[in-house]
Amino acid sequence: MRVLITGGAGFIGSNIAKQLERSYPNAKVYVLDDFSSGHFKNLIGFRGEVITGNISDPSLWEWLAQNYQFDVVFHKAAITDTTIMDQALMMKTNADSFRHLLKCAVKWKAKVIYASSAGVYGNVEPPMREEGPQEPENVYGFSKLIMDRIALNFLEEHKDIKLIGFRYFNVYGEGESYKGKTASMVYQLYKKIASGEKARLFKWGEQRRDFVYIKDVIKANMLALEKDVSGIFNIATGESRSFNEIVDILSIELNTKPEVEYFDCPYDFYQQHTQADISKAREVLGYTPDFSLEDGIRDYIKVLRA
Ligand SMILES: NC(=O)c1ccc[n+]([C@@H]2O[C@H](COP(=O)([O-])OP(=O)(O)OC[C@H]3O[C@@H](n4cnc5c(N)ncnc54)[C@H](O)[C@@H]3O)[C@@H](O)[C@H]2O)c1
Structure with missing residues (x-):
């Protein structure tokens, strides 16, 4: 099996790269990244090749199509900073490059597993359903919504290619530290509380998110690799928790009173409450999350302490 992981130096991509090498020792795994928000240190221990390039560059895709053959593409590269307002840049990087990739997938007859986002839903009434309303609040969410449209149109025309989109909710866990200010609230709050600083939250910390642990996200990607299905799926826990609750859990785990x-909040496009309906992923992929927020934070703290 030959696998390409775009965004493989990033948080989710590097975890997929390492899991693939553990689960499929004979697979040839290639990472493609421009290192704009990823970091080589995420790939320490990864045994495959790294291709450095920008997914927005059509000549990169022509070169890949001519010189490589992949059976599977995990497409995770994107501008992941949701506060970037350059609309053309966001659309070119996240949405337009997806078209180039899909052209290659047709040539390779490759399965594609790509990253969409809960950002497509904006502030619609939770629980968010894949076929329910989608009203992105920012151009990041819009770019992911257009990726989903590109995917659905592609599937109508290419019944022989398997294509799976994952609308990740708020992912946290090992490998996110290089994302800096866009790393998860779990990471940001841990850093503050563990170093004895004040925890800082937007008023009044009651914003709610469906937080999903990286190990559950990797599990979903491995299921997508194994199953012979196509479609767009929410990947989350199905439960929404507040930022204040993260502080409470960290206080207990770190035995402190921060x-x-x-x-x-300086943003006018902020999602106030996200919560996924994960029944489609459960039924079609057999996905069930293993980690509650408490379990995920407990597991993650071991890594953060080390
Ligand atoms: N982490 C989350 O909570 C979350 C939630 C919803 C969706 N997603 C999506 O999952 C995917 C992975 O996110 P992540 O959290 O690992 O973020 P990340 O920023 O760590 O990873 C993105 C990777 O893509 C690379 N990249 C960016 N622009 C590129 C370009 N033009 N060419 C080549 N490489 C480029 C970056 O260098 C980085 O390594 C993204 O598509 C993101 O939109 C993540």
Whole structure:
């Protein structure tokens, strides 16, 4: 099996690369990344090749089509900073490059497992369903919504190719530290609380998210590899928890009483409450999350401490 992972130096991509090498020792795994938000240190221990390139560059895809043959593509490369407002850049990088990739997938007859996002839903009434309303609040969410449209149109025309899109909710876990300010709230709050600083939250910390642990996200990607299905799926836990609750869990786990500073949210496009309906992923992929927020944080703290 020859596998290409775009965004493989990033948080989710590097975890997929390492899991593939553990589960499929004979697979040839290639990472493609421009290292804009990923980091080579995420790939320490990875035994495959690394191709450095920008997914927005059509000549990169022509070169890959001519010189390589892949059976599977995990497509995770994207601008992942949701506060970037350059609409053309966001659309070119996230949505337009997906078209180039799909052209190659037809030539390779490769299965494609790509990253969409809960950002497509915006502030619609939870629980969010794949076939329910989608009203992105920012151009990041819009770019992912257009990726999903590209995918659905592609599937109508290419019944022989398997294509799976994952709308990840808020992922946290090992490998996210290089994302800096876009790393998860679990990571940001751990850093503050573990170093004895004040926890800082937007007023009044009651914003709710469906937080999903990286090990469950990897599990979903491995199921997508094994199953002979296509479609778009929410990947989450199905439960929504508040930022205040993360502080409470960290307080217990770190045995401390942190001070919390609340400040005004500077964004007018902020999602207030996300919660996924994960019944489609459960029924079609056999996906069930193993980690509650408490279990995920407990597991993650071991890594963060080390
Ligand atoms: N982490 C989350 O909570 C979350 C939630 C929803 C969706 N997603 C999606 O999952 C995917 C992976 O996200 P992540 O959390 O691992 O983020 P990340 O920023 O760690 O990973 C993205 C990777 O893509 C690379 N990249 C960016 N632009 C590129 C370009 N033009 N050419 C080549 N490589 C490029 C970056 O260098 C990085 O390694 C993304 O598509 C993201 O939109 C993530």
